[in-house]
Amino acid sequence: MRLAASGFTLIELMVVVALAAIMASLAAPSFSNFVNGQRVKAAASDFAMAAVFARSEAIKRNAVVTITQASSGATGWKDGWTVAAGTVPLSSQQAYSGVTLTGPAAAITYTASGRLGAAVDTMTVSGTDGSTRCVAFDLSGLPKSSKSTTGSCS
Helix, strand or coil, rough: CCCCCCCCCHHHHHHHHHHHHHHHHHHHHHHHHHHHHHHHHHHHHHHHHHHHHHHHHHHHHHHCCCEEECCCCCCHHCEEEEEEECEEEEECCCCCCCCCCCCCCEEEEEEECCEECCCCCCEEEEECCEEEEEEEECCCEEEEEEEEECCCCC
8 A cells, every 4th residue: 555645846846936036036126125215214313313312412411512424524414423512422323325315514503402503404315216305404403304205305
């Protein structure tokens, strides 16, 4: 009496592997866009949180606190930024890969009252996939990050 064989045949295994490869190749571009979008969202959120931190420190220390570009200004905000009270650095952020940040030409300054020292242009955070987020500042100096549907911040 012969027992029935259990398991997979080589042909069944090859069909499953081929189907898995096809499904993975279809999902890869979509996943790549998702990762790029999350990178943009994280960079915009980190910049907004740095502004909240700078505002909080200005009030707490009763002193001027600035957010400056990490570089000498030649490459802009894409190299990161530093939050400092006078000459004392409080925090810094390294550059993000695949993300472009464009915004104010000068440093962002919070006065001891927690208000902005001068009007600040909107920070635009763009990814390689075309996703864009905007970090705008209200009259009191609080930042707000939002998704741009037009691809630019105005």
